[in-house]
Amino acid sequence: MKILTVTTLFPYANNPKHGVFVETRLRQLKARFPDVEIKVIAPVPWFPFRHPLFGGYASFANAPLHEQRFGMDVYHPRYLVVPKVGMTLTPCTLSAAIERKATELIQGGFDFDLIDGHYFYPDGVAIAQVAKKLEKPFTVTARGTDINLIPQFSHPKKGIQRVLQRSNHNMAVCDALRKEMIALGAHPNSVTTLRNGVDLELFSYVDEIKQTALRSQLNLPQDKQILLSVGHLIERKGHQLVIEALKEIPHAILLIAGSGPEEKRLKHQVSRDGLQHRVQFLGSLEQSELAHYYGASNALILASSREGWANVLLESMACGTPVVATNIWGTPEVVQNREAGVLVDRESSSIAQGAQNLLGAPPLRSDTRRYAEQFDWLSTSRGQYDIFSSVLRSARMEESCTNHCNTSQ
Numbered sequence: 001m002k003i004l005t006v007t008t009l010f011p012y013a014n015n016p017k018h019g020v021f022v023e024t025r026l027r028q029l030k031a032r033f034p035d036v037e038i039k040v041i042a043p044v045p046w047f048p049f050r051h052p053l054f055g056g057y058a059s060f061a062n063a064p065l066h067e068q069r070f071g072m073d074v075y076h077p078r079y080l081v082v083p084k085v086g087m088t089l090t091p092c093t094l095s096a097a098i099e100r101k102a103t104e105l106i107q108g109g110f111d112f113d114l115i116d117g118h119y120f121y122p123d124g125v126a127i128a129q130v131a132k133k134l135e136k137p138f139t140v141t142a143r144g145t146d147i148n149l150i151p152q153f154s155h156p157k158k159g160i161q162r163v164l165q166r167s168n169h170n171m172a173v174c175d176a177l178r179k180e181m182i183a184l185g186a187h188p189n190s191v192t193t194l195r196n197g198v199d200l201e202l203f204s205y206v207d208e209i210k211q212t213a214l215r216s217q218l219n220l221p222q223d224k225q226i227l228l229s230v231g232h233l234i235e236r237k238g239h240q241l242v243i244e245a246l247k248e249i250p251h252a253i254l255l256i257a258g259s260g261p262e263e264k265r266l267k268h269q270v271s272r273d274g275l276q277h278r279v280q281f282l283g284s285l286e287q288s289e290l291a292h293y294y295g296a297s298n299a300l301i302l303a304s305s306r307e308g309w310a311n312v313l314l315e316s317m318a319c320g321t322p323v324v325a326t327n328i329w330g331t332p333e334v335v336q337n338r339e340a341g342v343l344v345d346r347e348s349s350s351i352a353q354g355a356q357n358l359l360g361a362p363p364l365r366s367d368t369r370r371y372a373e374q375f376d377w378l379s380t381s382r383g384q385y386d387i388f389s390s391v392l393r394s395a396r397m398e399e400s401c402t403n404h405c406n407t408s409q
Contacts, residue, residue: 001033010023028197046080064076124146144329144330164190202287211295215296225249226297243269249352299321301355321368339367
């Protein structure tokens with residue numbers, strides 16, 4: 001089985017955390033089903049300047065055109081993003097970049113059987129165009145904002161609806177997204193929930209003894225409750241609400257892991273509220289570093305307004321650390337009982353109350369770890385493999401029927 005994965009959400013050498021959840025799912029599939037051969041087209045926006053002065057945009061220019069990641073060939077063709085009209089034009093420029101590289105791969109001997117797409121807009125719309133031209137079956141996986149946010153805009157919504165109806169199969173990382181995809185027009189039988197798993201080795205269990213050692217290693221206090229908030233520093237992730245909630249949790253300190261455009265505003269909020277000695281900004285962390293902070297903390301707080309399947313929740317639980325999370329979209333599917341943590345409303349007072357309740361009567365760290373262990377990757381990889389196999393069987397039957405009909409005529 002030859003699979004071409006296509007998505008703009010994929011890591012590259014100088015941005016190794018971008019879309020790491022897509023790469024992880026592929027790695028798990030490849031490890032469990034060695035008959036699957038995978039290549040990846042992960043387009044990157046074109047940008048002319050490499051100097052660090054241009055920040056995140058320079059990372060686009062510095063991305064390699066080709067690299068090998070975990071035994072997979074990954075290609076990063078460039079596509080044009082035009083400011084202000086990008087939402088309308090990007091599917092076209094993205095489609096052109098994908099088609100050129102996919103055609104090169106076919107001509108070079110990798111005549112793939114199926115396109116495995118991720119994120120419905122603009123990626124899914126572009127993938128549908130390429131699949132039609134190359135006469136290949138394709139699937140698309142919904143990740144979150146592509147279904148729970150972008151369809152608020154009329155033009156992208158129409159494109160997403162066309163993809164939902166044209167694709168050979170659709171996948172969602174949580175059941176809440178699956179239901180919304182059906183509401184947008186997908187046939188119920190064409191959508192399957194395949195939730196993400198968690199790497200139980202990378203995010204290893206930390207008991208109380210190990211936690212004490214970790215805090216010493218990370219220069220964190222032993223006599224304080226430690227809260228952790230993880231995610232891109234944008235309004236949607238709700239760090240500002242966690243900072244506000246901290247004022248009602250006097251014996252705790254807050255660690256914020258992430259980077260982004262809201263950093264300056266969040267630091268100003270901390271200073272304004274006199275919380276400088278109780279809040280620490282950790283910056284962007286590698287997953288191995290993040291695992292240490294999960295283990296050192298008493299609770300993770302996720303105050304997002306929108307999530308598909310928030311990987312940070314299971315990562316924290318795998319380390320033995322329960323969570324306080326806003327009751328939105330797929331999160332209740334992750335946080336199902338007290339061993340996992342508590343669900344709260346997305347307002348600072350509710351977050352504070354939930355954190356105080358959890359800190360006051362925490363579950364055993366071993367029980368939280370045990371809860372996370374049910375979310376391994378095996379069932380997800382098997383489900384993905386079965387879907388791909390079914391799509392290919394259907395496509396071959398259709399091709400055989402078409403050839404037979406043509407011969408009969």
